[in-house]
Amino acid sequence: MEAKVSSMPSVFVYSLLLLPFLSQATSSDLSPFRFFKDLQGSKKGDKVEGIHKVRNYLQRFGYLSSTHSKTESQVDGDDHFDDDLESAIQAFQTYYHLKPTGILDAPTAALMSRPRCGVPDNPSVTNNTNSHGHSHLNIGTHFAFFPNNPRWPPGQTHLLYVLDSGSHSEAADAVGKAFGAWAAISKFTFEQTSDPTVANLNISFQIREHGDGSPFDGPGGTIAHAAPPTDGRFHFDGDETWVVGAVANSIDLQTVATHEIGHLLGLAHSSVEAAIMFAYIAPGATKGLNQDDIAGITALYTG
CATH class of the missing domain: 1.10.101.10 (PGBD-like superfamily/PGBD)
Incomplete structure (x- = not known):
């Protein structure tokens, strides 16, 4: 016990010496x-x-x-x-x-x-043609769908989700608002449940462990990923600095949740930077749904 106590001052001094250097490091330095x-x-x-x-x-x-x-x-x-x-x-x-x-x-x-979603892009879908083969160059949209256009069945528009937020107490509100954004412009409604056995969507924070096969790679790399319909899995990278709102060198929970929910509904990545389905995010930035996202979800469920 005495040995542990006597070692603390040196550790404390070492931490103080490191602090200026750590505070100057940005997310890009550590990415x-x-x-x-x-x-x-x-x-x-x-x-x-x-x-x-x-x-x-x-x-x-x-x-x-x-x-x-x-x-x-x-x-x-x-x-x-x-x-x-x-x-x-x-x-x-x-x-x-x-x-x-x-x-x-x-x-x-x-x-x-830049930090990005872990879902691969779909470059085989050109910037001028969506996955149904319809040109959308004239209306300035560049949305895309997953291969074979997976989507939720017509009778399944009310989706239950379970959220394991771990130590991220602010996640519930951010995720709820993200679902609300999609509900406002689509035929879908969403409801949180505490029962994973009945949930259509399962959301959690995943901590990377050495050799565990996780697709995450530490702060500033791949920040989240989600599966297409009807798999329902959505993971945040637990190693990121998650916040609510625009905070320097941090990632906004609601922005990323809105993006990944787009994947859960069937949207792949868009090449429009203003779109929520753009694969990349700048630390400290926030974003909401864009006309490209609305056009994409409308086309997927009416085409």
Whole structure:
């Protein structure tokens, strides 16, 4: 007992010495995606240490097929910027309305560095055509659906959800408001239940543990994910700094909940940055439903 007490002052002093440095660190400094900054400017033909991380990222989020490219072991050890990687970067740039240079240029690296949803994008759905094949270029919408357009059956419009908020007491109100936003512009209604056996939707915070297979990667990387209808699972990354409202270097619960509920209803990612279904979020930002989101949910359930 005495040994523990005597060690505390040195730990306390060490913590005080670290505090100024920790307080100056931003979410981007700590993000698992911070490697993009170091690799910015890489292009085809280069061999750059760490470029395999870009390949893994593009494979993870839907721009590079594992069967089309190298095996996983080759990807992890190969730092050659090849034709496949250039094409995948061009596909990413095209999807997000960036200049399709095929180079990991500053705008591309900046977007890839931002926190994002863990659900892969759907670049096979072009920016001009939705999953039903109907052009929506003229009305400025770029919504998309999951492959094969999964949706809730016509008679199932009242959905029950269970929320395990853990230590995040503010989550219940934020999630409730997020459901309310979708209820206001769709045919769906939502009700919270404490019984997981009857719930259609199951929401919780997931803490990453080493080797547990979690898709989360620490603060500032993938912040949440959700399954399409009718699976009903939705996880927040428990390692993020979650808040309600616009707070610097933090992630707004209601904004992310509204995004992930869109997935639960059948919407995939949109390439419209103002849309709630845009895959990326800036720390300290808040966002609500956009006309693109409303057009998407309307098309999915009336098409």
